[in-house]
Amino acid sequence: MTATAPDPLPVREANLRVLERLGLPVPADNFPMVWDPGDEMELRPRAELEARVAVLNIVLARSFGMPPKMAMEWLLDAHLVERLTRPEWHFVVxxxxDQFSFALHLEAVYALGWVMGLTRDLDPCRASANGLVQRLPNLAEGETFASWRGRTLTAPREPGEVASQLDLHYCLDWAYLEAERRNLPLPGEVDSNAIGQRRWALEWAVVFHGPYHDAPLAWEEIDLSV
Known part of the structure; x- marks a missing residue:
């Protein structure tokens, strides 16, 4: 269901204050907005969010040694093979x-878990939440996709809350990269790679509608260079 996006100006002002409290560089006044006043927004459907988390969970399992045959059998049983992106397909099969890059997706799963109500917060100073793995499909015990969906009963957050978090991570992504470029201390235990993964997930999860927004992008089409 679409809703009017919150006013971007107070959202941005609040998020810049977060950067200041963290001791991070703050972008210039002309730093682009994620959305414009009057834009509409919505989250991806819950089933699509759950499917993306399940696929990323398999990709993570492969990066930590899950045999490819077992991974494909799980995806086939879940009817999720077609949800693999081309890079994911080549890696899983x-x-x-780059195994390291795929392992970093744990932080994207953390952000999607927050969107889906599986974790309480999305702390920019802390690595993925304790207990997150227990809220994902238990591959070691053979838990199916259907069983996991029944066990978790996800409750996605309000679109406006997710949009505000996306704007924060848009600013954090720039700030962490700038801090690393200038050899400044970071405020916690994560680096720009983790923040970028979280931004990736949030950019994909929330969809904006307006004169300056394209149609919803596929997972691999999300552009973090802007």
Whole structure:
């Protein structure tokens, strides 16, 4: 269900104050907004959010040694094979790709878990939440996708709350990269890679509608360079 996006100006002002409290660089006044006044927004459907988390969970499992045959059998049973992106397919099936990059997706799962109500917060100073793995499909015990969906009963957050968190991570992404470029101390135990993964997930999860927004992008189409 679409809703009017919150006024972006007070959201941005509040998020810049967060950067200041963290001791991070603050972007210039002309730093782009994520959305414009009057834009509409919505979250991806719950089933789509759950499917993306399940696929990323398999990708993570492969990066930590899950055999490809077992991974594909799980995805086939879940009817999620078609949800794999091309890079994910090559990695899951044939170990092609940067294993470290795929392992970083744990932080994207953390952000999606927050969107889905599986974790209480999304702390920019702390690595993925304790207990997050227990809220994902238990692959070691053979838990199916259907069983996991029944066990978790996800409750996605309000779109406006997710949009505010996206704007924060848009600013944090710039601030962490700038701090690392200038060799400034970071405020916690995560770096720009983790923040970028979280921004990736939030950019994908929330969809804006307005004159300057494109159609919803696929997972691999999310552009973090802007």
């Amino acid at each position: 044939a170990d092609k790709g």
